[in-house]
Amino acid sequence: MGHSDKVEKNTNKKIKKKWSYLVPEEDEFKRKKYTLNKPYCSIPINQSVIYWNGDLGLCCCDYDNSIMNFNIKKNGYLNTLFSKEVIKFRKQGFQKKHSICNGCDLGNADNMGFQAFKKRDN
Numbered sequence: 013m014g015h016s017d018k019v020e021k022n023t024n025k026k027i028k029k030k031w032s033y034l035v036p037e038e039d040e041f042k043r044k045k046y047t048l049n050k051p052y053c054s055i056p057i058n059q060s061v062i063y064w065n066g067d068l069g070l071c072c073c074d075y076d077n078s079i080m081n082f083n084i085k086k087n088g089y090l091n092t093l094f095s096k097e098v099i100k101f102r103k104q105g106f107q108k109k110h111s112i113c114n115g116c117d118l119g120n121a122d123n124m125g126f127q128a129f130k131k132r133d134n
């Protein structure tokens with residue numbers, strides 16, 4: 013079960029009904045799952061998440077810090093972020109190789125922007 017599927021499963025009907033006016037009805041405006049042969053996600057490359065206790069997360073979807081086990085208190089933010097071990101995890105996130113990446117479409121906004129830009133050039 014992918015991350016999006018878990019969110020869908022854990023969102024109750026009352027919440028869905030309350031906020032349903034924010035969800036587009038037309039298919040062309042709905043977010044789509046990746047269909048590229050080589051899917052990627054630039055979020056772990058462009059962003060970082062620091063939890064209240066100094067733990068470093070992969071991305072905002074890693075809200076329970078299940079992917080990485082690093083803390084910035086000892087070596088500081090930049091030294092930790094650019095350590096070999098953390099770079100390895102972030103690269104795997106870029107390649108969508110972590111279990112929480114299955115079904116996650118958060119990075120689709122990048123791809124959609126790229127396609128819109130591509131259309132303007134034609």
Ligand code: SF4
Nearest residue numbers: 053071073105113116
């Ligand atoms: S695809 Fe993976 S790395 Fe990208 S936002 Fe989703 S969970 Fe995070």
